[in-house]
Amino acid sequence: MxxxxxxxxxxxxxxxxxxxxxxxxxxxxxxxxxxxxxxxxxxxxxxxxxxxxxxxxxxxxxxxxxxxxxxxxxxxxxxxxxxxxxxxxxxxxxxxxxxxxxxxxxxxxxxxxxxxxxxxxxxxxxxxxxxxxxxxxxxxxxxxxxxxxxxxxxxxxxxxxxxxxxxxxxxxxxxxxxxSPLRPTRFVTSKIVSTACRIAAGSGERLSLGNTDVVRDWxxxxxxxxxxxxxxxxxxxxxxxxATGRSHSLMEFTAQAFAAVGLNHADHVDTRPELLRPADIPVSKGDPSKARELLGWAASKDMPLVVKEMVRAEQERLRLQEKCS
CATH class of the missing domain: 3.40.50.720 (NAD(P)-binding Rossmann-like Domain)
Known part of the structure; x- marks a missing residue:
């Protein structure tokens, strides 16, 4: 062992x-x-x-x-x-x-x-x-x-x-x-997913984000x-x-999250300058060719599937929370 x-x-x-x-x-x-x-x-x-x-x-x-x-x-x-x-x-x-x-x-x-x-x-x-x-x-x-x-x-x-x-x-x-659903809420992806799910459940809140033009490989x-x-x-x-080898903007991630709960993100999202970082990376793209060739590893889930999985898990968590309350 x-x-x-x-x-x-x-x-x-x-x-x-x-x-x-x-x-x-x-x-x-x-x-x-x-x-x-x-x-x-x-x-x-x-x-x-x-x-x-x-x-x-x-x-x-x-x-x-x-x-x-x-x-x-x-x-x-x-x-x-x-x-x-x-x-x-x-x-x-x-x-x-x-x-x-x-x-x-x-x-x-x-x-x-x-x-x-x-x-x-x-x-x-x-x-x-x-x-x-x-x-x-x-x-x-x-x-x-x-x-x-x-x-x-x-x-x-x-x-x-x-x-x-x-x-x-x-x-x-x-x-x-x-x-993943295990991300703490201080990460923007978890913040987006959890807020979208709460809004869909009737919370009435709005989602505040910084720079939504940044591009990442999720x-x-x-x-x-x-x-x-x-x-x-x-x-x-x-x-x-x-990496997955496929990159998307944070706004695309946000749109996917709201679409997964049946909402249009444009109706629920604000951008705020106080949430901008002192320095940020406009575009982040990865080339995982070496891992594919030498390790036999390749990602099967890119951003759209990742968002769906996170939304599904968060909705289940909210249902259990409501059932227990």
Missing amino acids: KSALIIGITGQDGAYLARLLLEKGYAVAGTSRDAQMARTANLRLLGVADKVTLHSASPSDFRGLWQVIEKARPDEIYNLAGQSSVGLSFDQPLETFESVAVATLNILELLRLLGRPVRFYNACSSECFGHTPEPANEETPFKPRSPYAVAKAATCWAVANYREAYGLFACSGILFNHE GWAAEYVDAMWRMLQHPEPEDFVI
Whole structure:
């Protein structure tokens, strides 16, 4: 039986990855800053909360993480932790850099000192590329435009450095946007879907958005964690761009969400300048050719299907909430 340690197991990607690895027969452990107080809602929704072992540890706590790795003895480590909101990173740049870049460097240094054949996956981000009117691939230069993107770019270079200098099996997945019903409402996609569903249910509210002209490549989170796993099964450690290869504007995403609940978005949406970010990426496009060719991975759900799945799940959640109230 293989074993895996997921750092950041309670988030969207951590929960889906835990379920995938359990289905593949892994023994799965995960970390939270306080295992006894961890928010395990995502794990419970996927039916795996009682099938994983939770440990208390912060990625920036060298000694604590060392102890967890000694207990779990993982064959694979997935680093999915850290501040994950681009917008929030402008308000908390230092916290973002420490929880993302410094924590990743801490893990890499720990693996170097342990000297065991552990395979390491690092969650990188398409935000590192910045504006990409032409689809970005693994050779596209980084041009980060937010504190979050700067931190993620630093992790990608750190992983590449430790791979080259110390022979670690370490790789980064440069993932484009990937969504699911497990997204917290601070993410604009979840905000759009949940608000559209409430309006359709008669809330009478309006949806306020910032720049709706931005273009993104949206995929389905449960498929993207499969790409993470495939990277660690590849014979050699390499970095991969993970995307659908199809991009849409935020207004198109919004229109799809309202259409899915039988409404015209134009009747319910306002754009507000105070919601604009200090800097934003106009267009983000990804080229997943390498993942398709070397990993046999390709996304089956692009934005329209992702929106339908999110709306269906949110409507079901609202029905259950109403039934229980």
